Amino acid sequence: GTNMINAGLRYFAAVARHRSIREAAEELHIAQSALSRQIQKLEDEFGVPLFHRHPRGVELTSAGEIFLRHARSSLRQVERVRSELDALKGLRRGTVTIQSIESLVQHLLPRAIARFSKRHPGISFDVTIDGSDHVVAAVREGRTDIGLAFYSPAERDLLTVFKMREPLVALMSAGHPLAKKPRISLAESMAYPIALPAKNTGSRILIDVACKAAGIAMAPVLESNSIQLKVHFVHVNYGITFLSRLSAWDSLRAGELVAVPIRDRIVNSATIDAITHASRQLSVAAEEFLRFLQGELQNLRDPTANAAD
Known part of the structure; x- marks a missing residue:
């Protein structure tokens, strides 16, 4: 040989x-x-x-x-x-390791993994869900192939393979007094009970910066890093929370929840970033999955387009 x-x-x-x-x-x-x-x-x-x-x-x-x-x-x-x-x-065998924020768990990741493994049945996935800061650390320290983080910082050791615009929206129940509005401001939402992301998370920092710019101070009833909890919170008491559409995909699809765009510009600049280590050679399977995931995201851009799917 x-x-x-x-x-x-x-x-x-x-x-x-x-x-x-x-x-x-x-x-x-x-x-x-x-x-x-x-x-x-x-x-x-x-x-x-x-x-x-x-x-x-x-x-x-x-x-x-x-x-x-x-x-x-x-x-x-x-x-x-x-x-x-x-x-x-x-591409016939191997494991792809992923660390991801929770918002991709509802819809995007399970669907992408299922469709990818249908094409490449020998590849398995090892997925850990964590906050953005931990996701970034795992990529930096070489503990994971692919990191999916919210609004990740630019770092020398990190390579952003792609970013997708994923604005934060105001999530509320379909019967909420503001649910029919074309858009609302953060200030308007303060008349209702608010659930915010946990302090120091990417999305919370973005909301805090936007509130500061608007000259308002939010007093949340609930602060949590659990998407599930925040989604249940808005079902009960005319509550409002701020998440990406992907986070509550199924409830939005089912029409139980409504996503109202937010006027404040800063929260619309949010992105979800796919990151890898700049100097680490990814396996072919991981490279291929990243490309595939990017395609799946593009197909998701319009939630109404594939409603029958």
């Missing part, structure tokens, strides 16, 4: 790097005499000495320099062939 092709090249490159047959033999876990013989064989084959032998070790000859350049490029090519062949295998 490829080992046959590149064993000689690998041995040669190791000796050139260490400038010592003894040290190269240690690194390669082979006997020094066997390594000497391999080098001798290469030299016989090309009819030129590749190394000058010194008492202290070995030095490349000018023929050796030329050979090293070609050896390195051959080894890289063998690597490339191997990684392309691995890539073919990569």
